[in-house]
Amino acid sequence: MTKGKLYITATPIGNLSDLTLRAKEILNSVNLIACEDTRHSGILLKHYKIDKPKLSFHSHSGHAKVIKILAHLKNGDDVALISDAGTPGISDPGYVLIDSALDLGIEVIPIPGPSAVITALCASGLPTDKFLYLGFLPTKKGRQTLFKKIADSEYTVVFYESPHRLKKTLKQLKDYLSPDSKVVVAKELTKIYEKFYRGNIDEVIGHIPDKPRGEYVVMINTA
Numbered sequence: 001m002t003k004g005k006l007y008i009t010a011t012p013i014g015n016l017s018d019l020t021l022r023a024k025e026i027l028n029s030v031n032l033i034a035c036e037d038t039r040h041s042g043i044l045l046k047h048y049k050i051d052k053p054k055l056s057f058h059s060h061s062g063h064a065k066v067i068k069i070l071a072h073l074k075n076g077d078d079v080a081l082i083s084d085a086g087t088p089g090i091s092d093p094g095y096v097l098i099d100s101a102l103d104l105g106i107e108v109i110p111i112p113g114p115s116a117v118i119t120a121l122c123a124s125g126l127p128t129d130k131f132l133y134l135g136f137l138p139t140k141k142g143r144q145t146l147f148k149k150i151a152d153s154e155y156t157v158v159f160y161e162s163p164h165r166l167k168k169t170l171k172q173l174k175d176y177l178s179p180d181s182k183v184v185v186a187k188e189l190t191k192i193y194e195k196f197y198r199g200n201i202d203e204v205i206g207h208i209p210d211k212p213r214g215e216y217v218v219m220i221n222t223a
Contacts, residue, residue, distance in 0.1 A: 004031065004073040006101045007080045008094065010087040010113025014190035016047050020113045024048055031077035034069055036084045036092060057081070059093045066097050073106050080111075087115045091135045091160065117158055120186040120217035123196065126156045127221060134159040137169065151176040156221045163212040167205065173220070174201045181222045188214040 007026050012018040027033060027050050034057040035041035041054065057065050072079055081088045081097060088094035101108055121128050132155045137146055150157045150173065161169050166185075177183075183204045185197040193214065197207040 001074075001076050003104075003106050004075070004077040004079060005107045005109055006073060006098070007078065007109050007111050008088050008098065009080045009082050009111040010115065011041070011044055011082050011085065012190065013085040013114045013116050013119065014188065014194075016044060018114050018190060019044065019048065020111070023111050023113055024050070026111050027052065027080055027082075029078065030080040032069075032072050032079045034079055034081045034097070036082070036088075040084050041082055057093070057097065066100055069097060070100055070104060070106075073101060074104065085114075085116070087113065090115065090117065114190070116160070116189055116215070116217055119189050120184075120219060121156070121158060124156075124184040124186070124219050125198065126182060126184060126219055127223070128156060131156040131158055136160045136162075139165070143172070147173055147176045150220055151178075151181075151222055153220075154223050156219055158217065158219050161216050161218055163214060163216060166212050166216050166218075167208050167210070169218070170201060170205050170208065174205070177201050177220070178222060181220060184219040186217040186219070187212075189217065 007030060009023050009026055030052060033052050033054050035054050036058045038054045038056050069079060081094055083092045089098060098108055117133055121131060132153055134146065134157060137143060137159055179200060181201060183199060183201050185204055187195045197204045
């Protein structure tokens, strides 16, 4: 029996119009869509009138869910892996499934599209020929080590931060950065309240509201 293909399919990070034509074609053609959150992805799929079986697959799914998706692939079903937003496998559990599929000789095909990291960087005004991506910073252990790494980096550093930790993180970073370090914080990319805060660390902290909402990408260049 011919094995199915696993399509790593990028979806919009906010604006539903950012779904590519190829991604739409793939989502319409596969036998199963593995979603980080079926309810969240259901909004996108309904918008594009895509009616396919869905299966939740997220960081708490456990190995049993990986086995279930692999069984579909081994039985010849094509599967699209999508995350809540952006490109799967970047700061989500997709790599576990991808690695397991490759071990079984299953073809893994990337369907490129939106990514919060690249979207933020391209409009940041910071050097982008080389950059260091750190994902989400640890909440406790290892933060100081990373702060020092950020301050010492010769490249632009990019990371995600939750709204309730954003201002605290920036204030902690201030102790490690030089006054002329360039900081850019991108908020709610591609959405109606999209905004970029640019300046030195003090200026950016001053722009951030006391109770920020939304999703944030932080970029720092100390060179």
